[in-house]
Amino acid sequence: MRILFYTLVSLLAFAGNSVLCRIALGEETIDAASFTSIRLLAGIIFLAVLLKLTSGVDSSSSKGSWSASLMLFIYAVAFSFAYVSLETGTGALILFGFVQMTMIAIGLYKGNRLHALEWFGVLLAFSGLVGLGAPSLEGFTLMAVAGIDWGIYTLAGKGSTSPINDTAYNFYRTLPFVFVLTLVTFQQAELSDKGILLAILSGALASGLGYAIWYMALKGLSGTQAAVVQLFVPVIAAIGGVVFADEVFSLRLALSALLILGGILAVVLGRHVLNQRHWSNQKS
Numbered sequence: 001m002r003i004l005f006y007t008l009v010s011l012l013a014f015a016g017n018s019v020l021c022r023i024a025l026g027e028e029t030i031d032a033a034s035f036t037s038i039r040l041l042a043g044i045i046f047l048a049v050l051l052k053l054t055s056g057v058d059s060s061s062s063k064g065s066w067s068a069s070l071m072l073f074i075y076a077v078a079f080s081f082a083y084v085s086l087e088t089g090t091g092a093l094i095l096f097g098f099v100q101m102t103m104i105a106i107g108l109y110k111g112n113r114l115h116a117l118e119w120f121g122v123l124l125a126f127s128g129l130v131g132l133g134a135p136s137l138e139g140f141t142l143m144a145v146a147g148i149d150w151g152i153y154t155l156a157g158k159g160s161t162s163p164i165n166d167t168a169y170n171f172y173r174t175l176p177f178v179f180v181l182t183l184v185t186f187q188q189a190e191l192s193d194k195g196i197l198l199a200i201l202s203g204a205l206a207s208g209l210g211y212a213i214w215y216m217a218l219k220g221l222s223g224t225q226a227a228v229v230q231l232f233v234p235v236i237a238a239i240g241g242v243v244f245a246d247e248v249f250s251l252r253l254a255l256s257a258l259l260i261l262g263g264i265l266a267v268v269l270g271r272h273v274l275n276q277r278h279w280s281n282q283k284s
Contacts, residue, residue, distance in 0.1 A: 076207075
């Protein structure tokens with residue numbers, strides 16, 4: 001039940017990031033670079049406090065890694081700039097479509113072979129991405145980059161023995177990247193109270209707390225389960241976009257979602273079934 005709770009909270013946080021970012025950038029209350037910088041800074045501050053409060057509970061020396069921090073930063077930047085031109089549901093669908101494809105590709109690189117059902121799922125997912133129609137090419141590319149980086153970041157979290165420590169130090173290490181981003185873009189900064197508040201909520205709650213809880217959830221999820229549960233995020237995000245950002249959940253988006261999520265589900269479940277058969281054959 002605890003893992004289920006952590007997972008549900010994480011999924012809501014992921015969807016919340018999409019909704020908060022799209023509202024902020026869609027209404028032009030803040031520029032993408034400032035949103036990213038404030039989001040990460042808010043996450044750093046929140047996690048520093050959280051780490052202080054839990055220092056007696058978790059005394060692990062685990063402190064994340066520079067590679068995970070770089071993936072986190074690139075994801076955050078690409079995510080923000082993508083939502084300048086993408087609607088909430090479309091952006092989340094592209095993001096988590098590429099998250100799963102990245103996890104599948106890394107599995108292939110490590111020696112996993114795709115069988116007929118899994119290849120069918122990959123082709124189905126790609127057809128769904130094509131069926132999205134004509135989203136902004138720049139937005140699509142940036143969100144694809146964000147998805148690839150988030151997939152790598154998620155896989156890095158599978159080995160975490162100290163979720164709060166690792167998440168906090170991963171955020172801390174983004175500070176020099178944030179400084180450079182701010183230095184390069186500060187002349188184009190567009191700020192408002194609403195935009196700053198949305199970025200802080202995204203950074204502190206949906207990102208800082210949400211990602212720490214996701215690392216907690218990953219400790220009790222298999223790779224297949226971690227892949228499958230994230231498929232619910234685009235649905236939640238699309239509903240959030242309709243409710244909070246006055247967006248329309250179109251038939252085209254719904255059909256693309258079915259193809260992409262169904263295809264990826266076929267891949268991850270196909271792999272799970274094949275692994276189960278292999279294990280049963282070994283036992284017999």
